[in-house]
Ligand code: SF4
């Protein structure tokens with residue numbers, strides 16, 4: 001262990017509540033708790049605690065309290081505790097500091113500075129319990145216009161249409177690969193997406209063969225830099241294909257699934273030898289320019305007979321608007337933008353916390369640019385990275401998104417507590433782990449239902465908010481920035497968001 | 505086509521006008537012309553729908569003697585003669601001028617701050633490079649130029665054999681000012697009485713709103729304004745008046761004039777059926793309506809509205825998909841009426857043959873020499 005480090009969490013056990021049932025000991029994946037039979041007493045090593053709260057939740061007598069460790073260095077706003085601890089860790093290991101989940105730094109969260117509108121007097125609000133309220137959304141390229149053949153009474157569409165995917169709510173599960181997450185977690189997402197009529201994203205780890213028939217129609221399959229598990233059958237099993245260029249949590253960085261996590265089934269799914277490291281290069285080595293991207297897009301379309309929309313996912317970086325425009329012109333049907341706060345299973349902390357720009361600003365800029373160039377309807381925009389609640393979904397759509405990707409929110413619904421230790425493979429909640437003892441904690445039937453509940457709760461809330469605005473179809477909110485106002489934002493921020501200040 | 509105003513950010517675009525209104529339209533389906541009286545009396549009957557800050561009329565079949573020429577009704581704010589001179593120089597460059605005169609007004613009536621209103625009958629004078637441009641496009645872009653770049657000048661209407669008369673005041677005052685009942689006849693009259701809640705009266709801001717021979721009178725507040733506006737901007741329509749009516753008019757222009765879709769289809773774009781209903785339609789219709797909604801989702805007009813759109817040979821009325829605003833249709837012999845209230849129709853035609861309330865999203869299409877309006881009767885409430 002790190003000799004100069006303070007523990008991150010303090011464990012407190014109220015002795016007279018403890019009944020020595022040893023639940024905490026069994027639940028903990030980092031061996032914090034242990035039982036001394038001679039003394040008939042529970043003890044703990046608190047330096048191993050990651051604050052996942054599993055024990056506190058499962059303790060039948062509420063005897064446990066896990067809190068950030070109170071020990072403090074001399075207060076210093078520049079050299080704060082986190083900086084000091086990181087320095088000490090590196091001094092002891094000489095390595096890159098890894099972390100999991102999303103950026104936790106206090107960058108401005110624009111969602112919390114945007115407020116929504118509602119109808120008063122001049123137009124009526126609509127009651128979603130009495131009137132239909134429609135969230136159905138299409139993802140894919142739309143033509144500029146429809147040519148229609150009016151033959152007497154028969155009306156025929158002459159224009160050729162690109163394929164679109166329809167979803168029942170503008171919320172899609174973000175890319176989380178089998179390998180990064182457990183089979184149980186992966187399957188829970190697939191089951192929930194299917195039942196609710198939305199989509200899940202396989203991430204770059206392939207789609208297990210046994211899931212293709214049942215869940216392929218609800219899967220966006222990824223084609224990432226490692227090309228794991230990509231073959232014709234994989235592509236054709238899906239309803240949409242996503243080329244992963246970048247990820248909000250680690251723009252410009254590849255991935256690394258250590259060999260010990262590559263179990264037999266993962267190996268088959270990824271099409272790599274059992275137990276070998278799965279390395280995703282930082283770039284896709286056949287894409288060094290926009291023309292190359294275009295070639296891959298069309299290669300994928302050819303491979304799937306132009307039946308599936310192709311998405312390109314990028315991290316929100318400084319020139320995101322220009323890049324997105326290039327992507328649409330290269331032939332993508334969907335542009336997915338992953339912002340600064342997007343999650344990850346493992347990323348260097350320096351990158352997670354410092355590279356990229358906030359989703360809200362990126363999204364507003366992309367939507368504006370695509371509209372200015374007259375190509376906004378040629379693609380759908382999927383916004384990802386830090387969508388925490390239904391109101392964030394509304395705000396993202398009002399800024400211009402067609403739908404949102406949720407990753408972290410879905411994990412939390414499954415049990416995740418954002419302990420950020422996904423990269424250790426010891427997720428006590430059974431999500432980010434390949435340890436069967438841990439992953440069997442998730443029952444896909446039950447966890448899937450939790451995800452469905454989440455989608456349904458958010459959808460109800462979205463309907464309420466839409467109704468309040470006097471809108472009964474989600475498409476009428478899309479890019480409708482008149483329904484947003486900024487609070488506590490500077491001029492330049494309002495300008496970039498294209499949103500008036502409250503009261504303006 | 506239209507002029508883009510460059511804003512540093514969308515946040516500097518002025519806020520939308522909010523208004524409620526009364527609407528009335530009447531058409532003789534045999535093309536027989538009649539005077540302004542019906543329109544005036546009907547709109548007087550629904551005075552409560554306006555607040556005297558705007559009224560206006562559109563008349564079709566107005567200038568039979570000049571029916572081959574574009575009739576431009578142009579107002580000059582504050583009777584600004586410099587603006588008039590500039591406009592006339594511009595017109596001289598781009599059009600052959602056939603005839604022009606001041607639109608006569610009644611000196612006994614003194615409305616609020618009247619502008620000078622002039623009419624010009626013109627025909628395009630295209631340069632060598634411009635021969636390929638259709639006349640309509642040519643005229644539209646010149647009209648937009650005047651509206652955007654010549655200060656104090658504003659074009660009320662620019663179609664052939666039709667015209668718009670509008671201003672600040674109750675519609676009957678505007679009618680009296682322009683002496684509509686004494687001087688003009690037409691086979692379609694539409695009229696609008698305005699109740700703006702946040703704009704000072706400006707003559708150009710009154711309705712009908714017009715492009716070429718298309719006129720729109722509209723009532724309601726469209727909650728999807730931002731979505732609609734942004735979509736239209738991609739097709740080079742830049743909203744300069746910041747009203748729902750303008751958005752509606754541009755959408756009509758894009759879909760009907762430029763893309764050639766019939767109103768029956770356009771109605772399903774502005775006020776589409778619910779997915780629940782679409783899903784239960786026969787396969788062919790299901791596909792059509794699903795595709796329409798998918799492709800034209802940004803032109804769904806969400807929120808309460810009633811609109812009456814007219815152009816030569818056709819007038820139609822439509823209300824929003826869940827009928828938050830009413831529309832009533834009536835018919836008597838060759839006359840077909842549309843209005844936001846039934847009372848207005850009954851006031852001018854107490855012995856109607858038929859009167860009906862169309863469903864939300866079901867257009868009432870009144871066409872010359874046809875009985876198409878009766879189609880909506882079958883589906884009425
Ligand atoms: S789970 Fe609670 S009651 Fe059981 S041993 Fe641990 S602290 Fe004691």
Ligand code: SF4
Pocket residue numbers: 052100101411415416417418419420421422423426427428429430431432
């Ligand atoms: S997925 Fe598991 S390891 Fe990762 S942050 Fe959540 S609880 Fe921690």
